Amino acid sequence: MSSTAIATMKKMMESLPEAAQEQAVEQLRDFIAEMQEESEWDALFEKTQDQLIVAARKARAEIASGKSEPMDYEQL
Template identity: 65%
Template sequence: MSSTAIATVAKMMESLPEPAQDQVVEHLREYLEDLQDELQWDALFKKTQPQLVAAARRAKQEIARGLAKPMDYDQL
């Protein structure tokens, strides 16, 4: 975020009463935590994407060769 955008947000917050400022800060903290979690998840998913594709291909090949067995959900 540019320093201009940060300054704009700060000015907007300064116009609010202090209790409202505290609420905005708490909402921003929660939002930023969620955003960081999402970015971390996306990075991990992207990192493992090739392995997931390879596993899906192997599963399709096993199904095509008749080597796959139906999943027994009671054993999970």
């Protein structure tokens, strides 16, 4: 984050009463944690995207050639 953005956030936080500052910090912690998790999922998905494409093509080929059977959800 740029120092300008940090300075802006700091000014905004300082304008709030202390109780509201604590509440805002807690919400920011949760928001940042969610953003970090999303970033990790995006990175994992990007790493496996080629494998997913190969698996999807294989599944389509098996369906087209009649080598697949409908999933029996009762057996799961």
